[in-house]
Each structure stands twice: as C-alpha cells, then as structure tokens.
Amino acid sequence: MSSGESAGKRGLVVPVRPPVGRWVRESRAGLVGLAVLIGAGAGLGAVVFRWLITTFTHVFSGHADYSDAGRAAHPWFPALGPWFLLLAPVLAGLVYGPLVYRFAPEARGHGVPEVMYAVAERGGRIPVQVSVVKALASALTIGSGGSVGREGPIVQIGSALGSSLGRLARLPESRLRILVACGAAGGIAATFNAPLAGPFFAMELILRDFAAESFGAVVLASVTASVVGRAVFGNTPFLNLPPFSLRSPVEYLLFVALGLVVGACGVLFTRVLYWIEDLCDRLWRGPEWLRPAVGGVFLGGLLLLLPQMYGVGYPVLQNAVEGKYVFGFLLVLMLGKIVATSLTIGIGGSGGVFAPSLFIGAMAGTAFGIGVHAWLPSVTASPGVYGLIGMGAAFAGSARAPITAVIVLFELTGQYTVILPMLTAIVIATAISRALSRDTIYTLKLRRRGIDLDKHPSARRLADTKVSAVTEPLPEPLRDDLPLEPAAHALALSGHGILPVVDDEGRYQGCATARAVAEAVADDHEGRVGDLAELPPLVTADSTLADALDALAQAPGTGLPVLTGKDELTGWITHQSVLSALEPAAAGR
Secondary structure (H helix, E strand, O other): OOHHHHHHHOOOOOOOOOOHHHHHHHOHHHHHHHHHHHHHHHHHHHHHHHHHHHHHHHHHHOOOOHHHOOOOOOOOOHHHHHHHHHOHHHHHHHHHHHHHHHHOHHHOEOOHHHHHHHHHHOOOOOOOHHHHHHHHHHHHHHHOOOOOEOHHHHHHHHHHHHHHHHHHOOOOHHHHHHHHHHHHHHHHHHHHOOOOHHHHHHHHHHHOOOOHHHHHHHHHHHHHHHHHHHHHHOOOOOOOOOOOOOOOOOHHHHHHHHHHHHHHHHHHHHHHHHHHHHHHHHHOOOOHHHHHHHHHHHHHHHHHHOHHHOOOOHHHHHHHHOOOOOHHHHHHHHHHHHHHHHHHHHOOOEOEOHHHHHHHHHHHHHHHHHHHHHHOOOOOOOHHHHHHHHHHHHHHHHHOOHHHHHHHHHHHHOOHHHHHHHHHHHHHHHHHHHHHOOOOOOHHHHHOOOOOOOOOHHHHHHHHOEHHHOOEOOOOOEEOOOEHHHHHHHHHHHOOOEEEEEOOOOOEEEEEEHHHHHHHHHOOOOOEHHHHOEOOOOOEOOOEHHHHHHHHHHOOOOEEEEEOOOOOEEEEEEHHHHHHHHOHHHHHO
C-alpha cells in the first residue's frame, strides 16, 4: 500500500502540488521569479549595449565621446582631419541597413512605439531577434555619429527579452504584457542608474496603467537590473552637476513661463521629427537597406558643421547646464539637435528620442535662464537651474509623461532642491503639449499607421472593422403582402423578434417586429405585414462595427438587416456577430 493510500485511509488530506509550468504561469510567486530573471537579463543587456556603443564610438571616431572633441581628427587617420565625419555614418549605414532590413524591420527608428504597439495590440509578443538586431543597429548608429539616445533601444531590447521568456513559459497575454514592461523598466533602470525611473517609464508609457500586481513585478525587475548595472557602472548620478538653489519665490512665475516655452519646444521637436521622416520617405527611391548609407552623407555633413551633435551628447548637455555656452550658441545647439535627431531617424537609423529631448530642454532652458538672469539678476538663480528644469519640461512636452519626467530628472541629476520648480514647469509643459498637439512623440508614430492607443482595444476593433467582415446570412424576408398570422408564425420561428420586409421585386421596405405583429393579431387586424413595416436604424456593408452597435442598441429586436445600397439586402448582423469580432478566439470555441 502506498503512503498516499494509507494517508487517505487515515482521513488525512495530502496536498497536490501543481506542475512547475502551471505554477510559473498562474502563481504570484512565479511572476515574481520571472520578473527578477528578466531584470537580471535586462541589466546584463544594458551593460553589453553600453559597451557596444563605447566600442563603436572608439572605432568610428577614435574618442570615447566625440561630441566634446571639437572637430578633432581621428587618431587612426590624422591626414583626414575632421573629414572622417563624412565617412563614419556611411560605413555604419552599410552594416546596419541590411541587418535591420533583413532580420528585424522593427529595430528601425526609436523603438518605444513598437513596444507600446506590441503591448496594446499583439498581447506583448515581440520577435526574439529584435534584441540582437536592435542592440547592434543602435550601437552602430550612435557610435558612428547618429544623434539619437540609447533609452529607446534598451527599452526594446529589454522588452523583447521579457516577451521571449514569457512565451517560452507559455504565459497568458495579461502576464506577457507585464513581463514586457519588466524588461523595459529593467533596461531603463540599468542604463541610467535610475531604479525609480524605470518602473514609472514602463507603467506610464508602456502599460499605461498602475495596477498593483504589474507595478510590483515591474519594480522588482527594475531593482534587480539596477543592482546589475551598479555592480558594473558604480553608484553615481548619471550627470555630475554642481548643487543648485533658488533665490526667490518670484521665480516660480518664471518657471511657469519656462514650462510654456520649453514644452512648446518639445512639441516642435515632435513635428519636425515626423516632417523630416516624411521628407526622407518622399525623396528616397532606392532599396531600403541602402538608405542609411546614402543618408549618412547628409548626416556627416551636419556633423562637420556642428560636431556637438555626434552621438548622444551628454558632455555637451553638461557643459550647457554648467554655463559654458553663450545664449546664441545654445539656440544653435537646440535647433541642431532637433534636425540631427530627425535626420538620423529619417534616413533609417536606430536610436531613442528621450536623450535628445533632454538635450533640447537643457539648451532651451539654459538660454531662457541666461535671458531672465540678465533681466532680473538679483532674484533669479543661475541659468543652469533653468537648464536642469528645462530637461524635464522638454521630455514632458514631447512624451507627455509628467511622472516619469520628474522621477527621471531627479534620479539622473540627484538634485532634490529643484523638485518644486521642476514639478511646476513639467505640469505646465504637459498642459501646453496637450493644447498644441493631440499626440505625443511616441503615439504619433502609431496614429500615422491608423492605431489609436487612447481607445480601448475593443473600441479600436469596433472602429477599424467593417460590418461586411462579420455579416451573417440573411434570414428569410417577409413579403409585404403576407397575412399577419403566417407572419407571426415566421417571426416566432426566426428567434430574432424582427425580420426584413420586401416587395414582390425583392426591394427592402423596412422591418416587421414580433411585438407589432402580435398586437395587431390580438386586435383582429385584417391587414398585411407590409402595413406594419418600420425603418430601423440603417446599417450598410461599409458601416463600422461601432456604428452597427449603436444601431443594434436602438433596434426593437436582436438583429438588423445589412444593406449594400438604399434598398438592396445583403446580410444580417446581430450582437453575437459583433462580439465574435471582439473575441475571435471565443467565437471559435
């Protein structure tokens, strides 16, 4: 006799352990374990990605960061002088252009919209090869002078890792989305040494909600990734800035003005980015894999004129906030960054827009600070304070993520003394962004494809699906000269409570309802069913499901006829057919 049988005979309850796979998929502990694993993987991915950027920057420029080198020559090719800048983007484009085109077209561009789309529309599914291709393409782009950031790539890399692990564990879509957000948070946290910014970035921009279960998992992934990142990069703020302080409460009025100005600059950045991308699309007629190399000639020419645009440009940003540039040059750098980032992405480069928005905000904010300090020197802080706050305001103006903007700036700089003016400017920048633009720098890319993330997924399907896609066979219509008693019998058998009525030539005359016919029969009415026909809300084959659902809500029965023209019947639509469009899998069971 087995121990289980003897235990059963003694009346003991023996707990049954679920299989390991089911435990991972369904339990909270399983989600926690996967979140920690993804955080560690995202942290290692961030370390490798930053190493790739540093390596390729040395290869293509001969410097650790060429943006602050001042047109220096490449140490390996001194005879070329600064003219090597014309060749670096071209050579890199010849490598990453075919790589992206052949293996992962999703790796092109700034990355975050693709992750948002995967979470909102594809249940969190991201192809596994995206991680490798995105890392190589973005590192080549930035290392060869592309004026983009590294947060978009690391978000896509970490998200692809989370998606791959979740699919390997066969998780349901609800948990797969959480793991994608875990990967995004871990990547941000490790690459910027920002364990708080990672979760808020993932929740506010990727998941777009703050559910308790998902927030806990995302925080764990972020903490784990931060531990890995700090073990390699050390525990220091991302930017080393001197301490700043405010001089007068009057300055809060100036910070309101700063939010208005720099928030508008963030919106300008968004519009110029997509305008230049559209321009590149119209002008380019060659193969897509060659586009980055040919466009690299124009990017190289811009770098010759303004080498401060090379790569991410954090040394230039720090110099600006520390007051090393004059007013006019700050404006040149701001406009140059807008154009350089837009051109890099427009020619097919791969990189993020988060760091460029910080750069743009630092230049605009510091220039604003120089202006107000010259006007009111006794009551204003140093221009660097305005530059620091401008970084968050520009990101809020372009991405419209105020919580993330505050947390990111606080963690990147370690400057708690400016938290109140930072909140003021960021809220104002978010408000002006909403007033000037419907979309953010991330959602506009998706809206241009016809995807509106502000709508619920079911609402998006209703708005995007035509009635013709879910039309059911038309029930047998009633002839308008049919007596009421046979009509009542036909309506009872139909189960719809309503049937279309046609004349002797088959033209649509309206619909008869079971209630109207039953009342007429009860009153001994001697007429024909055509006398009781009424016109319910019109539904055509070209109507959307959203319009059809509104019509069904007003219909006196459970269905409505679908017309191709004014009086030609083509099918039938019911609430059930609409539900089948919203839940195709459920309809198939």
